Amino acid sequence: xxxxxxxxxxxxxxxxxxxxxxxxxxxxxxxxxxxxxxxxxxxxxxxxxxxxxxxxxxxxxxxxxxxxxxxxxxxxxxxxxxxxxxxxxxxxxxxxxxxxxxxxxxxxxxxxxxxxxxxxxxxxxxxxxxxxxxxxxxxxxxxxxxxxxxxxxxxxxxxxxxxxxxxxxxxxxxxxxxxxxxxxxxxxxxxxxxxxxxxxxxxxxxxxxxxxxxxxxxxxxxxxxxxxxxxxxxxxxxxxxxxxxxxxxxxxxxxxxxxxxxxxxxxxxxxxxxxxxxxxxxxx
Amino acid sequence: xxxxxxxxxxxxxxxxxxxxxxxxxxxxxxxxxxxxxxxxxxxxxxxxxxxxxxxxxxxxxxxxxxxxxxxxxxxxxxxxxxxxxxxxxxxxxxxxxxxxxxxxxxxxxxxxxxxxxxxxxxxxxxxxxxxxxxxxxxxxxxxxxxxxxxxxxxxxxxxxxxxxxxxxxxxxxxxxxxxxx
Numbered sequence: 001x002x003x004x005x006x007x008x009x010x011x012x013x014x015x016x017x018x019x020x021x022x023x024x025x026x027x028x029x030x031x032x033x034x035x036x037x038x039x040x041x042x043x044x045x046x047x048x049x050x051x052x053x054x055x056x057x058x059x060x061x062x063x064x065x066x067x068x069x070x071x072x073x074x075x076x077x078x079x080x081x082x083x084x085x086x087x088x089x090x091x092x093x094x095x096x097x098x099x100x101x102x103x104x105x106x107x108x109x110x111x112x113x114x115x116x117x118x119x120x121x122x123x124x125x126x127x128x129x130x131x132x133x134x135x136x137x138x139x140x141x142x143x144x145x146x147x148x149x150x151x152x153x154x155x156x157x158x159x160x161x162x163x164x165x166x167x168x169x170x171x172x173x174x175x176x177x178x179x180x181x182x183x184x185x186x187x188x189x190x191x192x193x194x195x196x197x198x199x200x201x202x203x204x205x206x207x208x209x210x211x212x213x214x215x216x217x218x219x220x221x222x223x224x225x226x227x228x229x230x231x232x233x234x235x236x237x238x239x240x241x242x243x244x245x246x247x248x249x250x251x252x253x254x255x256x257x258x259x260x261x262x263x264x265x266x267x268x269x270x271x272x273x274x275x276x277x278x279x280x281x282x283x284x
Numbered sequence: 285x286x287x288x289x290x291x292x293x294x295x296x297x298x299x300x301x302x303x304x305x306x307x308x309x310x311x312x313x314x315x316x317x318x319x320x321x322x323x324x325x326x327x328x329x330x331x332x333x334x335x336x337x338x339x340x341x342x343x344x345x346x347x348x349x350x351x352x353x354x355x356x357x358x359x360x361x362x363x364x365x366x367x368x369x370x371x372x373x374x375x376x377x378x379x380x381x382x383x384x385x386x387x388x389x390x391x392x393x394x395x396x397x398x399x400x401x402x403x404x405x406x407x408x409x410x411x412x413x414x415x416x417x418x419x420x421x422x423x424x425x426x427x428x429x430x431x432x433x434x435x436x437x438x439x440x441x442x443x444x445x446x447x448x449x450x451x452x453x454x455x456x457x458x459x460x461x462x463x464x465x
Contacts, residue, residue, distance in 0.1 A: 195322070
């Protein structure tokens with residue numbers, strides 16, 4: 001026992017050093033699990049309030065840009081609303097009309113999803129996994145794994161929630177992949193390589209699919225995102241020599257550098273769907 | 285002013301500087317795919333570098349851990365900054381001993397600064413520890429050796445930029461009188 005105490009006293013610095021480093025490693029490892037702890041994120045009350053205060057000051061400088069984007073979005077929404085005003089219901093009911101994939105997507109969208117607005121109070125684009133903090137939390141009905149979109153396209157997924165704040169893992173993250181499709185319905189997945197916030201990669205598209213520059217890429221129903229949300233536009237193509245499939249480089253449609261307002265999308269059917277899918281997995 | 289209160293204010297100042305200002309600056313020089321990395325300068329390790337000479341290693345380690353965790357909470361990195369900061373806090377005493385001609389106990393009530401150890405030794409001391417900190421942090425963050433060139437570029441570029449910010453901080457906050465805690 002005496003020797004042990006002497007040993008501890010002699011190597012106290014080293015033991016403390018190793019102990020602290022082990023705590024750090026445990027913390028790092030824990031965040032990579034799905035149920036990360038909410039205290040250790042910018043969604044907690046203290047850092048949330050500080051970011052809120054800072055944002056109150058900074059937000060004035062972006063008002064002009066924000067107005068522009070809101071006007072553009074209004075115009076787009078009015079346009080899509082106008083399509084529904086002009087539907088001739090009598091004619092529609094008489095003429096037999098095949099239901100297209102597009103139609104069903106719209107119907108599902110209007111029934112299943114609730115949109116909540118939130119303000120971005122902290123944001124980053126420079127790390128390997130970028131997080132956004134928003135000023136809405138569980139009190140406003142935000143829960144983990146809800147999709148987050150902006151007026152221009154996809155943003156990310158809610159990962160930590162506190163009472164008044166939530167942090168969102170943006171799609172600029174090397175941790176997650178995102179299901180995506182081209183205009184003709186060919187679906188694959190999108191990753192981010194961790195370098196530039198202006199470049200994402202759509203992988204494994206067969207070469208026979210015709211693609212032009214500036215083609216749009218959308219979300220699919222297979223992920224937690226609602227379908228047909230714009231992800232980005234193609235600006236470069238490359239053939240992967242290993243498997244002869246194509247890589248498409250996209251410019252994301254959301255500008256992650258100056259994002260200010262987002263919509264948190266709640267999919268009301270998501271709980272049921274996950275339960276069903278999980279039960280299938282368990283049954284195997 | 286009491287040395288503890290003084291260092292507490294210094295801690296708050298440096299953390300706020302890092303979180304509210306520097307984290308918002310994302311330096312990016314070329315945005316081509318596979319081009320120059322995007323990075324943020326980190327100056328918060330300066331708090332550990334500027335603690336008084338007499339600070340013992342356990343205190344350094346615990347302060348390093350607290351600093352790192354604080355930054356981690358703000359940046360959602362959970363432990364990565366803390367890991368790197370604890371590492372430099374552990375090595376600080378050894379580096380100082382190797383660089384300085386006198387024993388550390390011969391600098392009573394002083395902190396390492398340009399005034400009392402000179403520009404060159406201070407730049408070597410801070411440069412080495414900052415580079416080590418950045419290397420550890422970015423390796424942990426990227427967690428792959430697929431793209432070593434990119435990793436090295438990111439470490440080098442952000443270490444140089446952090447040093448520029450640190451020199452600016454020193455020029456701004458070094459008092460002209462010789463006695464400084």
